[in-house]
Amino acid sequence: MTVIDDYLAEYSGPHREHMDALRAIITRLAPDATEALSWGMPTWKLNGNLIHVAAAKHHVGLHPGADGVAFVSEELAERGFRFSKGTIQLPVDRPIPVDLVERLVTFRVAQQEAKA
Template identity: 60%
Template sequence: MSVIDDYLSSVSGRHRELLDQLRAIIIEAAPEASEAISWGMPTYKLNGNLVHFAPGKSHVGLYPGADGVAFAAARLDELGLRYSKGAIQFPLDRELPGELIASIVAFRV
């Protein structure tokens, strides 16, 4: 069992479902990345922190850093997703935009 498995064992419901999907997308886009907990969040590392992810109150968050958000900002706007300098929020009541997430992770790689 990995540190991310341990972290996710305390999460349930829709949060867990989306976090599992997000994790699978990250692993597929960056299979060489290693797992860790950093800043209290599940993290994938490759030459430093690649991306973090975590549950929020009514969303799951992806934290690809400022450059990852800037890379995807136009598409995030098109999808009506909330984001800040280094974080993207995916609401619980919507499906994850898998291709967009994979492209952000690939960009970060």
């Protein structure tokens, strides 16, 4: 078991489903990233912080940093997702926008790999 497994074990239902789906996407697109807990959140690291996820009351937060949010901000607005400078709210009563998350993770991986 990893620290992320321990974090996920605290959740069930749609929160857990969303976090499991996000983990699968991140792991598939960033196979060299390591899993950790940072600021109490599941975190994937690749030459520094790649992306974080965290459960909230009605959503799962995806935290790709300011550059990551800016990369997809227009599409987030068009699709009606709430977001701020470094955080995207993925409501648990809506499907995860897999295509958008995949593009975002791919963007962040390229950013972090360029740091090497």
